[in-house]
Amino acid sequence: MLSEVEHRLNLLELKCRRPVEHLLAGEYRSVFKGRGVEFEDVRAYQAGDDVRTMDWKVTARTGQPHIKRYIEEREQFFYLLVDLSASMLHDSKGRKREAMVEICSLLTMVAIKNQDRVGLILFTDQVEHVIPPGKGRSHAMRIMDALMHFEPESKGTDFVTMLARFGHIARKHSVAFVVSDFLTDEYVDELQALSFRHDINAIHLSDPEVAETKLSGLVRMEDAESNTQKVIDLHKKSDIAKHTSELKHEMLEAGVNLLDHTVGEDSVEALAGFFHARQRIEIDETGG
Template identity: 30%
Template sequence: MKQKARELLIKTRRRLFGPNVGNNISAFAGNGIDFAELREYRYGDDVRRINWNVTARAQKPYVNVFNEERELNVVVVFMLSGSIYFGSVRQKQEVMAEVLGLLSFAAVRNSDRVTTLFFDEGVERLFKPTKSQKSLYAALEHSLSVEVLGKRCETAALVDYLLKGIRERSIVVLVGDFYEMPDFSTLAARHELYVAIVRDRFEEEPSFEGEYDLLDPVTDRHNRIDIDEGVLSAFRERIRSHDEALREHFAKHRIASTKIYTDEDPFIRLKELLK
C-alpha cells in the first residue's frame, strides 16, 4: 500500500507542480471572504470579484470588496463507507484518494492550511491543519489503507461535527459516493461547500441477469436475488431519482458539485469544480 501511495503522490505532484502552470487546478475560490461593500469596477480589478447580479441591474460592472485577504482554511472530508470498496476500472476508494491528494496539494500550493478528516459514524481519524507537503503524505497513505468494509458515513453526525469543530468560515470539500440523501443546508450556510461524488458506471447502469448471492459491503449481509431486466430497470430508476434529488438539494443551497467516475481523470473534473 505504501508503494501505491508513493505512486499516487508522484502522479499528483506532477500534475500540480509541473511546468504547465495553466493546466493546474485553480486556486480555491474564497480569498477575502469577509465581505465589506460593493463598488464600481476599476481597471485592474480581479474579474472573478464582479458581482454579476448587481452588474446586470445597474447596467455597469460592480465588484465585491472585502475587509482583508487571508489564507484559507481548507477541510477535505473523506467519507468512509463499505460501498466505496468497489470498482470495475479502479476502486472508488483509490479514486477518492487521488481526489484527496489533488485537493490537498492544490491548497498547499496556494499557501493555504489543509485539514483532512476521515469520517464514518464519527471521527475515524483527523489530520490537523498543515501547510507542509510532507504532512499530506500520511493522510494520502491512510486514505488507501483504511478499512472501509462494514462502515457507513452518518452525514447528520458529520454535519454536526463540522459545525461545532470549525469555528472560522472555511472551504469544506466532501468526497464520497453519496448513496444516502444528506442535508447540508446548515453547513452550506456557514462554510463554502464543495462536493465530489465518486461513482463507478457499472453501479448506475448494471447489466447482468441470473441468480446471485450478493454481499452488502455496508451491513455485511448476504442476499440471494434473482436479477432480471425488470429488477435492473427499477434499480436504475431509483439511482436516477436519488441523484436528481441530490442535484436539487445542492442547487438550492448553492453547493458546487461534480461527479467523477472510476474510468475518468479526477484532475479534469476537479478543475471544472473549482473554476
Template identity: 30%
Template sequence: MHDLPAQPGIRTSLAELIGMRHHVHEVQIFSTPARRSPLIGLHHSRLRGRGVDFDQVRAYQPGDDVRTIDWRVTARTQKPHTKVFHEERERPIFIIVEQSRRLFFGSGLAFKSVIAAHAASLLGWAALEHNDRIGGLVFSDSEHHEVRPRRSKQSLLQLLNWTVRANQGLSADSAVGPRDGFSLALRRAREVLRPGSLVVVLCDERALGDTAEQQLSLLARHTDLILMPLSDQLDHALPAAGLLRFTDRYTQLEIDTQDADLRLGYAALGAARQARWQRLAQKLCVLLMPLHTRSDIVEQIREHLQSGGRR
C-alpha cells in the same frame, strides 16, 4: 505504515498519493496572480479582517469583526451590515473523505474509494502549493481520524496516511459501519472549523440522508462547500445480464436483470439520488462536482474546471 502490495484501481498507496503532486500543474484548481481559476469565486477570501482592499457590504453575521460594521448602511436599513475586505493570507481548507465499505466497488477505471483518495490528494497538494492551510477528516465504517488545518506538508502527509490506512483496510468482508458516519463527520467539521473555511466533501453518492443534508446546510452557513459525491455507472443502471446473485457473509440476494420494470425502478432510484444532490447544491448555492469511476481524477477535475462547475 507499510503499504500492501500494489493493486492498481482497487487499493491505493501512500507513494501513489504523494505522486499526485506531480499532476497539480495539469489543472488550475486555485488562482494565481497570472491565471484565474474558474473556481476563483470560491477561493476569494471570506475571512473577516482589516485588509487593505474593500470588497463589499453585506448583512452582519455572527463572528464578524464589530470594527468593520458599516454604520451608515446599518442606520439606513435598520439592520446591521459589515464591510468585507480581502486579506492576503492563507485560507483553511478542510477535506472530508470517506473510505467506507460502500465505496469499495467500481466497474470502471478504479474503485470509488481509490478515486476519492486521489481527489483528496490532488486537492491537498494544490492547496498546499497555493500557500493555504490544509487539514481534513477521514472516516470509515469503524472510525474517523482528524487533522487540524495547518500550512505544513506534514499535515497533508498525515491526512494522506490516514486515508491510505483506511483504504487498505477495506475488503468485501469488512463490517458495515453505522449509517450516520457521514453525518457525524460533518458535525465534527462544524465544531472545529472557523467561518470562511473551504470544505471539500468526498463521499458516496448514497451517503446523503436527511440528517446529512441538515448538517451540510448548517455547515454551509459559515463555510464554503464543494460537494463531490462519487458514483459508479452500475449505481445508476443494471445491465440486462440475466439472473445475478449477490452475497455477503450473512445473506444472499438473487435478482433477474431481464425484468424491465426492475431495471427501470433501479435507474429511477439512481436518478433520484443525483437530483437530490443537485437540489441541495442549488439551495445552498454551493459548487457540485460529481465524480465517477470511468476516468482518472485529473481528467474529471479538468472537465469540471472547463465547464466552470455547476452551482
C-alpha cells in the same frame, strides 16, 4: 531503501505535482480567494490614523475615539470530509477508493501550494480519523497516506455525526469538500446549515460498472454496510439515474456546489472543469 508505503506515496505525489503546478493552481486561486482582511480588535485613535476605520460604537461608549484594527487573512482553512463506509471501499477492484485517493490528493496539494491549511476527517457511521489543519509537504503526505491506507472500524454511513464534528472544529470560515457516493439519506439540512457559514462542496463518486452491467433479472445481494440481504431488480437501472438527479436537486437546494465524478474519468479534468464552472458562476453573479 524506501518502504512500499513510501514508494507508493512518492509515486502519487509525482503523479499529482505536474497538473497541480501547471493547471489546477491558477483555477483554484481564482475560485477560493480568501476573505481579504479580518477584524482583530480596537485601539485608541492616534494622530494620522485613517478616520474611515473609526469604531463609532466604542467611541460613543468610552467618550474617547477608537479605531478598528484589521489583519490580512493570508490563508484559508481547507477540509476534506471523506466517506470510508463499506459502499465506498468494497466495490469491485477498489475503484472508488482509488478515485477518491487521487481526487483528494490533487485537492490537498493544490491547497497546500496556495499556502492554505488542510485538514482531514475520515468517517463512516462514526468519525474514524481526524488530521487537524496544517501546512507543508510533510503534512500533505500525512493526509495522502491516511487516504490510501487508513482502515475504518465501522461499515455504515452517518453524515450527521461527521458534519457536527466538522462544525465544531471549523470555527473560522472554511472551504470543505465532502467526498462520498451519497448512498444514504438525512444529511441535507445539516449541509445547508453549514453552507451559510462555510464554502461547502460535494464530490459524488459513482461507479459506471453498476450502471453498465449486462446482468438482468432478480438477484440476491448483500448490503456491504448492514450485512443484510436484499433482492434487487437489475432491470431498474433508472434508479441510478434517479439517485444522481435527486442528489443534484438536493445540493442545489442546500447551496452546495456539486461535482459528479464517475470512477475511471480523468480527475484532473474533472477538477479543472469544476473550478472553471464555479468561476463562471461567480462572474455571472457579480456581473463581472
